[in-house]
Amino acid sequence: MSDRSRDHDADHGTGGRHGAWPGQGSPQQPEAGIPEFGARRLLYIGSGALSAAHLPFWVNWLRAAYPGLELRVLLTRSAERFVAPGALAALSGREVVRDVWPQGPVVHAPHVELAEWADAVVVHPASFHFMSRLALGLADTPAMLALQCTRVPVALAPSLPPGALESPAYRSHHAALSARDNVIVVPPVRGVSTTTGRADAALAAPLPDALRALEVLRSGALSGAGPGAPAGTA
DSSP, X not given: OOGGGOOOOTTTTOTTTTOEXXXXXXXXXXXXXXXXXXXXXXXXXXXXXXXXXXXXXXXXXXXXXXXTOEEEEEEOTTGGGTSOHHHHHHHHTSOOEEXXXXXXXXXXXXXXXXXXXXXXXXXEEEEHHHHHHHHTTOOOSHXXXXXXXXXXXXXXXXXXXXXXXXXHHHHHHHHHHHTSTTEEEOOOEEEEETTTOSSOEEEOOOHHHHHHHHHHHXXXXXXXXXXXXXXXXX
């Protein structure tokens, strides 16, 4: 698989060197209460930003908050640098999907199966590189091809290094993704960069806030207002 298929942000300043933690290393706390969420099958994608290390916390929270929710966790290759698939499998109750093409013959195409199974998708965290690949229409991994083809609501929670929000490249990709009818980009929150020590990084919004935005998008589609009824950002 080519380097292009990898979603980590090492070349762009995030990932292991420029990932950021809110406060003392615990996940950013959500707004009070558990948001209403009506999806039955959620595909939870973690990409290669340092905050992927928080996924066990959020998967455990999802299982407790929504006992009837069917959950599948997918990790990109770079996300596996920050979190162990075995831990997520134990917490989610099913095998973690790895974002690589099968080496041998398969009966079902993995990207089609993913797109058909999910009725909602959240990418949390969404690295700069993951956002860029998605915006450019790349389809070089099962997750990317599934997201390019699905019509179900997709929430993206960017996790970005210092300066990324002002980057012309990021602004262009953000605008392209926000223009998609079934996509909502959840604004990041300010956090401390592990490299600069300053509050100049943009962290992925807490997962409950991403689900709240996703439900607005999903409800708009179900009501007939069209998936594009909300604005491109929450």
